Amino acid sequence: MKRAVFKNRALPYLLVLPQLAVTLVFFFWPAFESLRLSFFRTSPFGFEKLLASPEYYQSIVNSFVFAFGVTALGVGLGLLVAALATQKVRGLAAYRTAVLWPYGIAPPIAGIIFLFIFHPSYGVLPYWLGFVSAYEFNWLLKGWVAMALVIIATAWTHVGYNIAFFLAGLLAIPTSVLEAASVDGAGGIRRFRSIVLPLLSPITFYLVVVNLIFSFFGSFGVIHAVTQGGPGNATEIMVFKVYKDGFIGLNLGSSAAQSVLLMLVVIVLTAIQFRFVEKKVTYS
Amino acid sequence: MSPDGTLAAPARVEALPRVIEAPRPTPFDWGAVAVHALLLACVAVIAFPLYYAFVISTQTIEEVIARPPILRPSDHMFQNYVEAWTRAHMARLLWNSAVVAVVSAVGKIAISMLSAFAVVYFDFRGKAVAFWMIFVTLMLPVEVRIMSTYEVIGNLGWLNSYAGLTVPLMASATATFLFRQFYLTVPNELVEAAQLDGVGPLRFLWSFLLPLSWANIAALFVVLFIYGWNQYLWPLMITNTEAMRVVVIGLQDLIPRTGTHIPEWNVMMAAAMMALLPPVAVILFMQRWFVKGLIESEK
Numbered sequence: 036m037k038r039a040v041f042k043n044r045a046l047p048y049l050l051v052l053p054q055l056a057v058t059l060v061f062f063f064w065p066a067f068e069s070l071r072l073s074f075f076r077t078s079p080f081g082f083e084k085l086l087a088s089p090e091y092y093q094s095i096v097n098s099f100v101f102a103f104g105v106t107a108l109g110v111g112l113g114l115l116v117a118a119l120a121t122q123k124v125r126g127l128a129a130y131r132t133a134v135l136w137p138y139g140i141a142p143p144i145a146g147i148i149f150l151f152i153f154h155p156s157y158g159v160l161p162y163w164l165g166f167v168s169a170y171e172f173n174w175l176l177k178g179w180v181a182m183a184l185v186i187i188a189t190a191w192t193h194v195g196y197n198i199a200f201f202l203a204g205l206l207a208i209p210t211s212v213l214e215a216a217s218v219d220g221a222g223g224i225r226r227f228r229s230i231v232l233p234l235l236s237p238i239t240f241y242l243v244v245v246n247l248i249f250s251f252f253g254s255f256g257v258i259h260a261v262t263q264g265g266p267g268n269a270t271e272i273m274v275f276k277v278y279k280d281g282f283i284g285l286n287l288g289s290s291a292a293q294s295v296l297l298m299l300v301v302i303v304l305t306a307i308q309f310r311f312v313e314k315k316v317t318y319s
Numbered sequence: 320m321s322p323d324g325t326l327a328a329p330a331r332v333e334a335l336p337r338v339i340e341a342p343r344p345t346p347f348d349w350g351a352v353a354v355h356a357l358l359l360a361c362v363a364v365i366a367f368p369l370y371y372a373f374v375i376s377t378q379t380i381e382e383v384i385a386r387p388p389i390l391r392p393s394d395h396m397f398q399n400y401v402e403a404w405t406r407a408h409m410a411r412l413l414w415n416s417a418v419v420a421v422v423s424a425v426g427k428i429a430i431s432m433l434s435a436f437a438v439v440y441f442d443f444r445g446k447a448v449a450f451w452m453i454f455v456t457l458m459l460p461v462e463v464r465i466m467s468t469y470e471v472i473g474n475l476g477w478l479n480s481y482a483g484l485t486v487p488l489m490a491s492a493t494a495t496f497l498f499r500q501f502y503l504t505v506p507n508e509l510v511e512a513a514q515l516d517g518v519g520p521l522r523f524l525w526s527f528l529l530p531l532s533w534a535n536i537a538a539l540f541v542v543l544f545i546y547g548w549n550q551y552l553w554p555l556m557i558t559n560t561e562a563m564r565v566v567v568i569g570l571q572d573l574i575p576r577t578g579t580h581i582p583e584w585n586v587m588m589a590a591a592m593m594a595l596l597p598p599v600a601v602i603l604f605m606q607r608w609f610v611k612g613l614i615e616s617e618k
Contacts, residue, residue: 040442041520050437051449053430057490060475061468062456068467116361119354132606133362137369139598141549141567144591147574148372151584159371159388194365196613203614223350252460256551260571274552281466282556290466301460 066298072291085292090268091276097182098251098272104186105193105254106246110239112190113197117235118227120205131202135195142192142253143260149188150261153180174262178269181262185270189250189257197242204238205231244308252301273297376400376588383584395585403590407573412566413593418481419554419565420547420598423488424540430489432532435498436524440510456492465556472557479563484554488547494539497615501535502528538612541605545598566594 085091116134120127137145152160155173164172174181208231216226255274258264264271264279271279277297281290375383377396382389403409437443438450468487477483505528513523554565573587602609 041440041514041523043441043520044443046520047437047441047443047446050441051434054434054453054490054495055449057430057486058452058456060471061487061490062464063452065464065467065471068470069464072467112361116358119358119361130358130362131610132603134365135606135609136599136602137365139545139549139600139602140369140595141551141598143551143567144570144595145368147570147587147591148368150574151375151588152368152371154584157384157388157582157584159390162386162388191365191368199610199613203610256549256567259551259555260574277465278552282469287466294464294466298464 069291069294069298072287082292082296085289085296090271091293093268094271094273094276097268097270098274100182101186101189101254101270101272102247102250104182105189105250106243108186108190109193109197109246110242112194113201113242114235114239116198117201117205117231120202127202127206131199134198137192138195140192141256142189143256145188145192146185146257146261149184149191153184175266178266181266181270185254185257185261188261189254193246193249197246200238200242201235204235208234241308244304248301248304248308251304252297273300372588372591375584376592378585380581380583380585384582396589399585399589400593403573403586403593406586407569407590408561409566409590409593411562412564412569413597415484415564416548416566416594417597419484419488419550420544422481422485423547424543426485426489427491427494427543428536428539431491431494432498432524432529435495435502436520436528438495439499439502440520440523453490453492453495456490465552469556477557479558479560481563483557484563484565485547488550488553491543494543497535497539498532500615501532505531534608534611535615537605537608538615540612541601541609542612544601545609548598570594 116130120130152158153172153174155161155171155175161172164170171177172180174184212230213226216230221229251272252274254272255278258270258272258275259278262270264275273293274297277290277293280286280293284290371390374390374392376399378389378393378399379395382393382395434449434453438446472478472483472487475483477486509527510523513527518526549567550565551567554563555568558564558568570587570590573583573590575582575584575587
């Protein structure tokens, strides 16, 4: 469709100028600077040295464990609520309100709350777990407990977001389809598996990608505020290592090389996300 | 129009409801009760951490460290909140966070509206390039270019300033796309009629598009306010003075680290409650806009 346009030579440039200026100064300049640094400031083999270091591999593994943990927990719980809501219960909007608000809590603050819940001496969780197991759930000593702490805190802030999307998707499924399935004798579980789940799969896929992007790149705060990458480097994820090596260790070349690799990850994930958006636009 | 046909049709309509009702003969739906119970259990699990944080923020230190843990509110709330307020310089922290959240949200909406307007309502040389440059910012979150962005801010002399805290947050492809999508749904006839009446582009933006955009602006504002309020890495890097701290970062000074500090978790939680209240309240009171904003900024 051809849109009616205004005729003006200079005005459109003036209108896009503010956004382009901010973009150029704060996106393109730093991005090219990162590229330049990573290639020239260190030895030409900066990337090779980075990829040879076991700490870097550890941070990659940590990032994946963290990102998939947050995604599995957040999207899984969202899907569970969606499955329950399939039963056409009343008051869905009230439930949505009741689960949506954690999205407003910054992950570092959520992390601080869970820091106390997990507190080895005063926290309620180690106390309860003490009844079922003699294992010492001390995040200061056990790396995986620290990882569980940051994963749960991060997933908690995002679960409402996931649920909101699933509920929006559920409301878009025509009631007649579900009624037709009941008429044909499909029970609740069958209805969910054969109708709701396939219809929700684009949303599920979208949420998986968004949760992955968020936990890969948006999770610096919870790590910095709560564990500082510790104990040891058990919760040192890639974005935290970029900051630690560059800002605290002042190893600018390595930090820049890590930035470039992170950019590659985010570009791949964003490309996947856009493929999905394109697909949805085509088919709906 | 045979008499058979007119007779047969109502008969079939009457038969239909019986088929639908047949699978549910029970007067009381135990399934729905079970579903509500499970949903309430989910809500309880999700609400527990906040409830617990609130409970701790009302207790004395003795109650906080008591075993078994006390899970009901106590009467020390006022003292804890006053203590947290003064010790963390809460007024200043909350003010800084509010400035960052409001200014970055308003600025982002303003520059996105303008650039989306240019892209939709004008043909100009380099439009594709401009669009691509805005688009590609989606791929470069601040986390991946920390060091060099810090240097840029340093070169501009924007460290420890509101400009440094807010302006870099204003470039957003998401908001631009949202407005672009919305402008594309505005009927062409409106522009044509306006042009016939001799309305210029800026007048059209101000008097026609802006009034139509309020719902989108409100939705975006809620989402962006929360995004700005909860910024962490950016303010951490470019501010290092007490006076310029935002609340999410300032809270850390209160965390009682194990072993070396008095376990004043009650004061810590009181401060946390104050820091999380504004964005949570915004979600609860502007929920309709918030959900709209979330779902639509996905596109």
